[in-house]
Amino acid sequence: MTEFFTLLPPAEALQRLLERLPGTLPPESVPTAAALGRVLAAGIDSPADLPAFPRSSMDGYAVRARDTFGATPSLPTYLKVAGEIRMGSVPAISLQPAHATLIHTGGMLPENADAVVKVENTQPSRENEIEILKAAAVGENVLKVGEDVTRGTEILPSGLRLRPQDLGALMALGITHIEVARRPSVALIATGDEVMPPEAATGPGQVRDINSYTLSGLVASVGGLPKRYGIVPDDLASLKNTAEKALRECDVLAISAGSSASVRDITEQVLHSLGAPGVLLHGVAIKPGKPTILAVANGKPAFGLPGNPVSAMVIARILLLPTLHFLQGALALDATKVSAHLTRNVASAAGREDHVPVRILHRDGETLAEPVFGKSNLIFTLVRSDGSVTVPLNSNGLSQGEIVDVRLY
Amino acid sequence: MTEFFTLLPPAEALQRLLERLPGTLPPESVPTAAALGRVLAAGIDSPADLPAFPRSSMDGYAVRARDTFGATPSLPTYLKVAGEIRMGSVPAISLQPAHATLIHTGGMLPENADAVVKVENTQPSRENEIEILKAAAVGENVLKVGEDVTRGTEILPSGLRLRPQDLGALMALGITHIEVARRPSVALIATGDEVMPPEAATGPGQVRDINSYTLSGLVASVGGLPKRYGIVPDDLASLKNTAEKALRECDVLAISAGSSASVRDITEQVLHSLGAPGVLLHGVAIKPGKPTILAVANGKPAFGLPGNPVSAMVIARILLLPTLHFLQGALALDATKVSAHLTRNVASAAGREDHVPVRILHRDGETLAEPVFGKSNLIFTLVRSDGSVTVPLNSNGLSQGEIVDVRLY
Missing domain, CATH: 3.40.980.10 (MoaB/Mog-like domain)
Known part of the structure; x- marks a missing residue:
């Protein structure tokens, strides 16, 4: 050839x-909610810390960790219960020594609290009192300010093709419009x-x-x-x-x-x-x-x-x-590839790159790539295939059993 | 746990x-041209043979194969040229013995022709005559009737999510509207x-x-x-x-x-x-x-x-x-998966299925899956990952270096 x-x-x-x-x-500006699959025209820095306030990651009691020191099931620590943190609001209280506050997953920690004891590690005691059955370390079950992302960090790079999670992350930061290609x-x-x-x-x-x-x-x-x-x-x-x-x-x-x-x-x-x-x-x-x-x-x-x-x-x-x-200025994306064993020899000629349509089969736990031979005039060659294997420019072909990368259609 | x-x-x-x-x-009926990604509500049988007529797959001369028997560069066969097949029309002529007709890729073979000699294997001779430098076998460089698909064959199964090539195949058969979920x-x-x-x-x-x-x-x-x-x-x-x-x-x-x-x-x-x-x-x-x-x-x-x-x-x-x-009645589709070496140990607990976000890295020709650890409250855990690895229900974890399937996001 x-x-x-x-x-x-x-x-x-x-x-x-x-x-x-x-x-x-x-570029053009679009609502973030409509930007799935669009390509970011510029990198985006976080305008804020996320979370913006310390949050509980569990249902339980907000405490000062040092008040729980030494607590065990056999020797619990007793804390006074000072109310409950309402979801979505700033806690009205400042936690006093030897006190705890009921808190829900996602709730904001009150002033002076630095840990959350899971409800499973507590036990009701007398009225307005609980037993702490397990000591909490500072920061335990707490999402720290900026633990997800810190203000000023580049969160998404220019050229990113936006996925569902990227839209969620933008929304979390209140970025409701973005510049895309x-x-x-x-x-x-x-x-x-x-x-x-x-x-x-x-x-x-x-x-x-x-x-x-x-x-x-x-x-x-x-x-x-x-x-x-x-x-x-x-x-x-x-x-x-x-x-x-x-x-x-x-x-x-x-x-x-x-x-x-x-x-x-x-x-x-x-x-x-x-x-x-x-x-x-x-x-x-x-x-x-x-x-x-x-x-x-x-x-x-x-x-x-x-x-x-x-x-x-x-x-x-x-x-x-x-x-x-x-x-679109999209970051170079590797096509989605799957490794598979070739089911038969594929001949080629040095000097040209061959693209051979293949069908993916799963047999005995192995992924197989079966060449679909057919003239390039025949559209059903593609209908019958799941992807293609590339025979490089300087190769005379590929051998049966060889592991090949299948670029999925 | x-x-x-x-x-x-x-x-x-x-x-x-x-x-x-x-x-x-x-189901509902939609134009095929607008059906990308939709799911076929019923299998489709081909209403016709494709190609519907014998076509040349090369530029060259339509011949009766037996007229070229024995032709070689040193001892060519001489054939009279009987006109040219116009693209898109039925050949007006019926090929006489020892005659050839100029034909283009995709052109319809005239009556009595059963092969095409590539133009590279011919040479002009006297006016209205060519030299055939290589014998052609019956059917050579000819797309036979039904070679792509035959009438009555199921071409696309119920439940198929339509890809670009499927739309092309439907259009090739004149199926301009389809029933989809x-x-x-x-x-x-x-x-x-x-x-x-x-x-x-x-x-x-x-x-x-x-x-x-x-x-x-x-x-x-x-x-x-x-x-x-x-x-x-x-x-x-x-x-x-x-x-x-x-x-x-x-x-x-x-x-x-x-x-x-x-x-x-x-x-x-x-x-x-x-x-x-x-x-x-x-x-x-x-x-x-x-x-x-x-x-x-x-x-x-x-x-x-x-x-x-x-x-x-x-x-x-x-x-x-x-x-x-x-x-949508869609055929069960394996999620797109990529094999990769795990870069570190992942702990789990028997009795639950763990889904660990990972980032895909390419290093020294190897594909690596690097776990992205982060609490499930943190959206940027997903932004930083390309897919996830599943730790099966009855496993206590996965080991560094192990080959895992990454389900791509």
């Missing part, structure tokens, strides 16, 4: 593209005279548009906004018109080229005509997906993706999605 | 809940006199609502529709009113109880009052999250989740999210 040796490996091709982009999209809009154009919309009754020779929908799903999965521009006939003027409009309206353009050579040529011409610097490269050392075109026009990335549905998805995962992460 | 021995393990508690539910929610709506109520809305300026003794937001994010992540009913004061009548309204309007109810014992009691009373059979169990053999309440009221599941933010999220992942999968 010497045809691959003059082509850049996927990682270098991506690098070549990203270094021609002006950077991340401008704008969601990149991605224009999707399908081409090819043989390609028909899914709702069409197709005749012999015609196929339905797959790529506009698989790519929409992928784009949405990383926070992008897919916008479909339909199917454009196999002619230069039509494609140029639609592509120009699409790139004006969106942040990213992806043309899924029809499968014939003539459409690929037209796609390259159009991508080159949209603005400087134009096409950066045509062809990547990857299988499937070799006939990929990468371009930048006036600061916006533009992709010529292969028409074959499997190739289009592989290239979108390898090159388009990282570009969308980049535009 | 003998307190755990009378409690059900989480898996059995979940089973106890699910077997009291009437089943999956009724209705998205379960989940009413979220926070309780506790100490709990304030995130936008409030809190005073000493008060904390902001975290759980309504972390739980909203989790619910949305599995296709549920979170609906927040705000913060209800710590009193029976108020909580009962809000819970009744919430359960009327939604498919699932989750009350995140304030942390004090009195609110937990009120929560249990309210959950028991909503309808038959009422509370199924109070307390689960899990840490964190022991004071969990599971109830069913008139066929709808209702949860009393712990007030501590870490506990609330752990229990939501272990019990609430599987319930939402169940209501």
